[in-house]
Amino acid sequence: MxxxxxxxxxxxxxxxxxxxxxxxxxxxxxxxxxxxxxxxxxSFDHEIPPLFLKLPDPISADAVLMQTAICRMEYPCNYPNSSCSLSKSSLVKVGESKHGKLQLCHPLLNQETKNSFISFNFLDLKFVKLSEACLLKWPSGISIFGINKVVKFPLSESCKNNCELGILAIYHEGKLGYWKHGDKEWTLLDDRNFEYDDIIVYKGQFYVVDRWGTVSWIDSSLKVIQYSPPLYGCGGQKNLVESCGDLYVVDRYLDGERRTWRDYEDVMGGNDNSLRLSKLMRKPGPMAVDFRVYKLDEEWGTWVDIKSLDDRIFILGIDCSFSVSCRNLNGGKGNCIYFLYDSLRVGNGMGGGAVHVFRFEDRSIDNLAEIPGFSEIFWPANVGSST
Incomplete structure (x- = not known):
């Protein structure tokens, strides 16, 4: 040092x-x-103007781009709200309010934690940033229905302001689009595939995965280039996660059919759009019943079925998915996946989904509230573990 x-x-x-x-x-x-x-x-004294984006059809929203960081917060064992005297670190999502205060949220539910605006003694705390996340919301704070995932796509390395900002988004359950400030319409990046599931920034590049497990990367000219062979996994929803420098596909098996882009086409095609959209928003999403994880062997171009995550924990969020070692956290165990049980509804601001945990060792899925100690990885531990 x-x-x-x-x-x-x-x-x-x-x-x-x-x-x-x-x-x-x-x-x-x-x-x-x-x-x-x-x-x-x-300085935390001046007010921060929100980043407003006037999005055109088919989203058509005056949106606010919420930018946050997923952090491992390290603190002394006798710190307030610390319930463990041995380990000294928990996961928290850190953002900033419009008044410049630090805003602490649950990493999965995006709910503000109690005492979110508490005045911390930062000499006692250390924040280790694990990942970054973006979420589009209405000015009221509710997530915009129809947006599945969004990431910033700067036009240049020196992009510092709203006028240079671009975003990549998966919307309407599978369409991959691009929009930059001032555009009057979205640019559809792939007019042959409306089945994309997730976007991730991996090693400085933008990658997407579709429902068949084909991973593609998006170059600076916005061309979608196939990166991996299809996985042909039988699950109904795919997530991309980076762990220890490698890229993984998490295949989520569901107990029913999920919404598709055709559901949105049906809504937009009728005269009673508002009523149809309201029904679509209230429609419960299917539940997860199993998971499988795959890593691409880049040398041989084949998928490797991962049987154990060892000490790693995968956390699948609406706006960000990431991994962390359980050795650095309070409570919990490795070889697990934390996720939202009804993620399709929660991601669209509908609420009603609790955090659940999938354990590889016995392939069980339990509500976080029913597994003593597992919620300790979040700060504070009593947020997001209800039914």
Whole structure:
């Protein structure tokens, strides 16, 4: 650490100016005393204007782009709301309110935690950023129905403002689209495949997976290029997760049929659009009954069926999926997948889904509230574990 502590103040200032997310500045200052003294703390006094996007048809919404970071929050064992005296770290989603305060949310449910705006002593806390997430919401705070996943797609490395912002989105249960500020319509990136399930930023590139498990990457010209052979997994919903530098496909088996893009075409094609859309929003989604995980062997171009995640935990969120080692967290066990039981409804602002856990060792699925200790990986532990 001594070498890093002796870095010139001018260099530390240059580094700090490249940190856009203010919690990153707080993390930067918490490294050591010399770093803390060389960089001023971020101001939380001024109001942050929300990032409004006026999206055209077929979404047609005045949306707010919510940007957050998934962090492992490390704290002393005697810290408030800490229920474990041995391990000292939990998962939390960190954002900023319009008043510049840090906003803590549940990593899966996006619910604000109690005491979300509490004044922390950041000298006692360390935030380790695991991933970033974006979510489109109405100004009221409710998620926009029909948007399955969204990621920022900057037009240049120096993209710093709204006028240069572009987004990639999976909408209407499978269409892959692109929109940038000022566009009067979405650009459909693939007019032959309306069955996309997930997007991820992996090693600086944008990757998508469809319902057959075919992974493709999106180049800078927005061309969709096949990256892997089809998985032909029999599950009904696919997620992409990066773990230890490798890319995985999680295949979720469902107990019924899920919505498709055709359901939205039917809604838009009638005269009573509002009534049809309301019925579609209230339609319960199918439940997960099993999971399988695959890793691509890039050398041989084949899929490897993963039988165990070892000490890793996969967390499948609406706006972000990621992995973490259980050794760094309070409670819980490795070789598990945390997910929302009715994710298709929760993701569209409908509520009604509790966090559940799939355990590879016996292929069981349980409500988080029924597994003592497993909820300790989140901060605070009592959020998101209800039925």
């Amino acid at each position: 001594s070498r890093w502590a002796d870095l010139p103040k001018e260099l530390l200032e240059m580094i700090s100016k490249r940190l856009d997310f203010r919690v990153d500045v707080l993390r930067f200052r918490s490294v050591c005393n010399s770093w803390r003294c060389s960089v001023s703390p971020p």
